[in-house]
Amino acid sequence: MDHARFAAFAGTLADAARAVTLGAADRVAENKNEDGTYDPVTAADREAERVIRALIERAWPDHGISGEEFPEKIGAGRFVWSLDPIDGTRAFICGLPSWTTLIALLDEGKPVVGLIDVPTLDERYLGFPGAPGLKASECRTLGDARLATTDVHIFSAAERERFDRLRTGARVTRYGLDAYAYARLAVGSIDLVAENSLKPHDYNALIPVVRAAGGVIGNWRGEDEYREGQVLAAATPELFEEAVRLLGA
Incomplete structure (x- = not known):
């Protein structure tokens, strides 16, 4: 196509x-x-x-x-x-x-x-495949990562506890950006995004943008499946894998 x-x-x-x-x-x-x-x-x-x-x-x-x-x-x-x-x-x-x-x-x-x-x-x-102009950062560890989520108050108690594992380990955390956080990940100024309660119209556009930038996107278990509404995006595979380990139940 x-x-x-x-x-x-x-x-x-x-x-x-x-x-x-x-x-x-x-x-x-x-x-x-x-x-x-x-x-x-x-x-x-x-x-x-x-x-x-x-x-x-x-x-x-x-x-x-x-x-x-x-x-x-x-x-x-x-x-x-x-x-x-x-x-x-x-x-x-x-x-x-x-x-x-x-x-x-x-x-x-x-x-x-x-x-x-x-x-x-x-x-x-x-x-899209081959799209120009996008490049995620080379951040590979949580300790160096700039983390974003839109609103921790929509997390369940268990999700909040799991997200806090990321927050306490990250270099800095920013809130309230919605989809703009994924855009900034795709140009290297945000390294990691973790959210929940997203619907298909919330995440469908994010997936090609993050991947075109060389980033990784999946759910909190590291899978390419989003029915539960949990989305995790990272600048590098190493950072993604570290975040998946910390978000694990």
């Missing part, structure tokens, strides 16, 4: 999403959940996904589409687009710059093209 062609199209989708999200005057959020937990969504989330979907349906009518805000469209072939129009909606509604747009193309269920767009900072990270 022509990865570069699809990556260029993903950039077109991100441009269209920026036209919606950067100009959004109304950042009031409503809660999608009815169980008391908070999962915010804004009008910009929904409108950006509508715009992206329309472009995909026009250019690739046989492709499937799986987005955060609307029901899945079943395609006629092997390709499915995974969309998260605003990842980090909490940052978005607070006027912080770290929210992103996540776009991925899956081939037979495997993410092969990933895009992390950071509209407020005018940064874009494109990952």
Whole structure:
């Protein structure tokens, strides 16, 4: 397949999403959940996904589409687009710059093209086999690592205890970056990211970006399987393996 062609199209989708999200005057959020937990969504989330979907349906009518805000469209072939129009909606509604747009193309269920767009900072990270411009650090030990996670308060008690093994061993830990942490790992300024409670639209775009940079991404057991929502990304295999040992039950 022509990865570069699809990556260029993903950039077109991100441009269209920026036209919606950067100009959004109304950042009031409503809660999608009815169980008391908070999962915010804004009008910009929904409108950006509508715009992206329309472009995909026009250019690739046989492709499937799986987005955060609307029901899945079943395609006629092997390709499915995974969309998260605003990842980090909490940052978005607070006027912080770290929210992103996540776009991925899956081939037979495997993410092969990933895009992390950071509209407020005018940064874009494109990952696919042979993608240029990305390079993870050479950090091999936890003691030298710059660690990130979005919010430790969504960890279960057991997960928090396991994450603390990383935190206490790392050189520095930063919080609140959402998908932007993986983008920074792909250019060498973050070395390790450990998160939980992620859904497919949260992690599909991250996988090709991290791997194109030479990094390693999997779950907390070191597997290439994410159904439990636990994601671990590291700059090097050595650092990944050390983190897996510490996150082990």
